[in-house]
Amino acid sequence: xxxxxxxxxxxxxxxxxxxxxxxxxxxxxxxxxxxxxxxxxxxxxxxxxxxxxxxxxxxxxxxxxxxxxxxxxxxxxxxxxxxxxxxxxxxxxxxxxxxxxxxxxxxxxxxxxxxxxxxxxxxxxxxxxxxxxxxxxxxxxxxxxxxxxxxxxxxxxxxxxxxxxxxxxxxxxxx
Amino acid sequence: xxxxxxxxxxxxxxxxxxxxxxxxxxxxxxxxxxxxxxxxxxxxxxxxxxxxxxxxxxxxxxxxxxxxxxxxxxxxxxxxxxxxxxxxxxxxxxxxxxxxxxxxxxxxxxxxxxxxxxxxxxxxxxxxxxxxxxxxxxxxxxxxxxxxxxxxxxxxxxxxxxxxxxxxxxxxxxxxxxxxxxxxxxxxx
Ligand SMILES: Cc1ncc(C[n+]2csc(CCOP(=O)(O)OP(=O)(O)O)c2C)c(N)n1
Ligand SMILES: [Mg+2]
Numbered sequence: 001x002x003x004x005x006x007x008x009x010x011x012x013x014x015x016x017x018x019x020x021x022x023x024x025x026x027x028x029x030x031x032x033x034x035x036x037x038x039x040x041x042x043x044x045x046x047x048x049x050x051x052x053x054x055x056x057x058x059x060x061x062x063x064x065x066x067x068x069x070x071x072x073x074x075x076x077x078x079x080x081x082x083x084x085x086x087x088x089x090x091x092x093x094x095x096x097x098x099x100x101x102x103x104x105x106x107x108x109x110x111x112x113x114x115x116x117x118x119x120x121x122x123x124x125x126x127x128x129x130x131x132x133x134x135x136x137x138x139x140x141x142x143x144x145x146x147x148x149x150x151x152x153x154x155x156x157x158x159x160x161x162x163x164x165x166x167x168x169x170x171x172x173x174x175x
Numbered sequence: 176x177x178x179x180x181x182x183x184x185x186x187x188x189x190x191x192x193x194x195x196x197x198x199x200x201x202x203x204x205x206x207x208x209x210x211x212x213x214x215x216x217x218x219x220x221x222x223x224x225x226x227x228x229x230x231x232x233x234x235x236x237x238x239x240x241x242x243x244x245x246x247x248x249x250x251x252x253x254x255x256x257x258x259x260x261x262x263x264x265x266x267x268x269x270x271x272x273x274x275x276x277x278x279x280x281x282x283x284x285x286x287x288x289x290x291x292x293x294x295x296x297x298x299x300x301x302x303x304x305x306x307x308x309x310x311x312x313x314x315x316x317x318x319x320x321x322x323x324x325x326x327x328x329x330x331x332x333x334x335x336x337x338x339x340x341x342x343x344x345x346x347x348x349x350x351x352x353x354x355x356x357x358x359x360x361x362x363x364x
Binding site: 023046048049050051052054055056057058059060061062063064065066067068070084085087088091092093094155 | 227
C-alpha cells in the first residue's frame with residue numbers, strides 16, 4: 001500500500017531528532033521543502049536560510065565548535081558553490097553533514113541542471129566527502145542515519161545524495 | 176586611520192572571560208595571534224569567505240558568550256550575502272569588526288572594492304544590521320568595547336585602517352584540528 005509509507009522526509013526528520021541535530025541550513029529546493037517545513041515547525045530546530053550554500057559549511061562548523069550539530073540541505077547545483085568552503089571541515093576535522101537533492105539525472109527537464117548533476121559526486125569525492133546515495137524511499141532513513149553517524153563519529157564530511165528517481169522529476173509546462 | 180595591530184592588541188589585553196575571538200584569513204589572523212597565544216581564539220588561515228558564517232554558527236550555539244570576529248574587507252566581500260544571513264537570523268552576542276584597509280594586503284596590497292565605491296557600513300545597514308558604524312581612529316576604542324560586550328547585536332563595525340603589511344605572527348598550530356580542539360576546550364556544550 002503506497003499510502004502507508006509516510007513521506008520519507010519524516011524519516012530524515014526522525015534522524016535529526018534522534019541524533020540531536022538542532023540546526024538546519026539551506027538554500028531551498030523543492031525536493032527539501034517538506035523537510036524544511038517539518039523543521040520550521042519544531043521549536044528545538046533553528047532553520048537558517050542562506051544566500052549561498054557555501055555559507056552553510058562555515059555556519060555548520062561554527063555551530064559544531066559551539067556544541068551544536070547541524071545539517072545543510074541543498075540541491076545538486078549548490079554543491080558546486082561549496083568546494084573551497086569544504087576545506088574548513090576537512091582541515092579542522094569537524095563533522096559535516098549535507099543532504100543533497102539530485103537534479104539533472106532521472107528524467108530531468110532542464111538541461112542547465114545536468115552539468116552540476118553529473119559533477120556532484122565527483123566534486124564531493126574530490127573534496128574528501130564520503131558520498132552516500134539513496135534511490136528508494138524505504139532506505140532514506142537508514143542511509144541518512146548511517147551518513148550522520150559516519151560524520152559525527154569519525155569527524156569527517158558526509159553527503160547523502162537523494163536521487164531524482166525518488167524525488168520525482170518535474171516536467172515543466174510552458175504557459 | 177587606525178593602526179590595526181596595536182588596536183587589536185589593546186582589545187585582547189583587556190579582554191573579559193566571556194569573550195571568544197575568531198579571525199578571518201590574512202592579516203586578521205596574524206593580528207589576533209600577535210596578542211599572545213590564547214585558547215579562546217580561533218584563526219582562519221584559509222576557507223576565504225567562511226569566517227562570517229562560522230562566527231554566526233558559533234554565536235547561535237553559544238548565546239551566553241560574546242563572540243567577536245576580526246576579519247578583512249577582502250574576506251567580507253567574498254561572502255557579502257552572509258551579512259544578510261546574519262541580519263535575518265539575529266544573534267545578539269555577535270560583533271563583526273571588518274579591518275578595512277581597502278586592499279588585499281596579504282596578497283600584495285591590491286585594492287579591493289572598498290578602495291572604490293563600496294561602503295561596507297552601508298552594505299551592512301542595507302542588509303539589515305542596524306547597529307553598524309565606521310571608526311577611523313583610536314579614540315573610538317571605548318565605543319567599540321561597549322558594542323562588543325554590552326550592546327545588542329548583531330553589530331558590524333568597519334574599522335578603517337592602514338594598508339600596511341605587518342610581520343606574520345603564527346598560531347600555535349597550522350593544523351586546523353589542533354586549533355579548533357584547543358578552542359573548543361574553552362567552551363561548554
Ligand atoms: C578563495 C581564495 N581566493 C584567494 C585567496 C588568496 N588570498 C589570501 S588572503 C587574501 C586577501 C585577504 O584580504 P583581506 O581579507 O582584506 O585581508 P587583509 O587585507 O587584512 O590581509 C587573498 C585574496 C585565497 N586564500 N582563497
Ligand atoms: Mg584588506
